[in-house]
Amino acid sequence: MAAHDGSFDGVERRGLMFVLSSPSGAGKTTLSRLLIERMSGLRMSVSATTRPMRPGEVDGRDYHFVDRARFEDMAKRNELLEWATVFDNRYGTPRAPVEAALSAGQDVLFDIDWQGTQQLREKARQDVVSVFILPPSAADLEKRLHTRAQDSDEVIRGRMSRASHEMSHWAEYDYIVINRNVDDAFAEVQSILKAERLKRERRTGLTTFVRELQRQLES
């Protein structure tokens, strides 16, 4: 997955897979949108899902909304990089756009759960950077699920009762961000991405760059 990120400092590097996970309502979608808006060289991976569309969601932007038969077909044809069952629905990452983005020098942002993160890690440990977002308190989490006002009370109860189980996977992640305040949490997530882009082992063009510097110094 060699990549050149033209938006950066001109040194070639491999693209990375930047994963945000959290219990439902902790703020992944909010932080993902801000990252896509404000960071260049980053593309969102749009998942396929069998869950019903929420008010305000757009097919192809938020998710590819598909029926169960179509989803099973995609999985069987190996068109999904990973997939999992969450809240009785299937969710999966279409493989082709991720591979195209990485080979075009883009980083890819994923809003996926711990099961999907484990699968990506097994496939490409070196290229996966994972961040787990925690809410500041259970009361805040519940309030956010209600203020989002897109799910029924029953769905919200289901999401709250699964939050503790989802959170039990926090220690599998590279970074933990507590989303008290959106601006601070965004600044933290952005710093992680910026620092990870600078990691020596991703920067495949450094040897050439340093050799050229040395040549200039020695001539």
Ligand SMILES: Nc1nc2c(ncn2[C@@H]2O[C@H](COP(=O)(O)OP(=O)(O)O)[C@@H](O)[C@H]2O)c(=O)[nH]1
């Ligand atoms: N493994 C996997 N999980 C996904 C994928 N897309 C979304 N999810 C996760 O599915 C869960 C439910 O997502 P969603 O129904 O949009 O609810 P939300 O968490 O309230 O935004 C979240 O934990 C998402 O991160 C995917 O492609 N693969």
Ligand SMILES: Nc1ncnc2c1ncn2[C@@H]1O[C@H](COP(=O)(O)OP(=O)(O)O)[C@@H](O)[C@H]1O
């Ligand atoms: N730091 C925050 N403070 C208050 N509300 C927040 C914060 N972060 C997100 N929200 C709100 O909480 C709700 C859930 O956030 P969302 O990003 O949809 O979570 P997720 O994608 O993890 O389910 C949304 O209405 C969002 O505007």
